Amino acid sequence: MCAYSVDADRCDCSSIHGDVIEAVSEHMPDEDNLLDLAELFKVFGDSTRVKILCALLQAEMCVCDIAVLLGMTKSSISHQLRILKQSKLVKYRKDGKVVYYSLADEHVGNIFDQGLVHVCE
Amino acid sequence: MCAYSVDADRCDCSSIHGDVIEAVSEHMPDEDNLLDLAELFKVFGDSTRVKILCALLQAEMCVCDIAVLLGMTKSSISHQLRILKQSKLVKYRKDGKVVYYSLADEHVGNIFDQGLVHVCE
């Protein structure tokens, strides 16, 4: 019980349905997986990054292209691309001065589609 | 062009691949949908909320049950449930003093599964 708690003593109430808690507790995914999952969704949880990923879903683009498309500065785009890079959601290749970014994960489209199903209701 | 920009003038560089930008721009989802999508993922982007949803994926639970399971206070759980309620991800029913929460959207499981595919690689 309290398997997902950093400090179980922080709970300020007693168990009402002990059987339910025990049953649910046994089937919860690993704590680490849940933390990683939240971290992934946090990356998706910004409109700038969603737009960037949505654009890259269609074509490889350089930083300037994305900046023009979204009407934002190169700097802010570059900052967000760094986050997407760290999350292994985008990859890049250099060609002279230009850095081309593209999707590193083919699941992004699926996740977005599932999300849009909820949004469009 | 710059369809997703609040203020297109904020862009500090000129178009390098105009054809790419134009093609991508035409196929981007509606701005509103992208904002809603980011907002949805933002809700998923917190480990406490992920744990709550993961628990409710298995059983209807009251606030105390969730608090005990996660080792947190009723107050913090209640605050997060309010956010999940506003996003129409959970629903509730009252039985006396007890408020039972359950999932309001059958897509949550699908979205989580897709996310875990990326995480577990």
Next chain:
DNA sequence: AATATGGTTGAACGATTGCTCAACTATTAA
């Protein structure tokens, strides 16, 4: 009515976030 319990709420707090700005590197062209 008084007490206890389940749950909600708003203010306050530290922590995190996203953008801006300025300085910087790297590559290309004159």
Next chain:
DNA sequence: TTAATAGTTGAGCAATCGTTCAACCATATT
């Protein structure tokens, strides 16, 4: 070599976020 352009980076700032705390409401029990 100099200038221009593509991109990165770190500090700073306002805004947002999640938890705590205390007070509160609602229901049930005595």
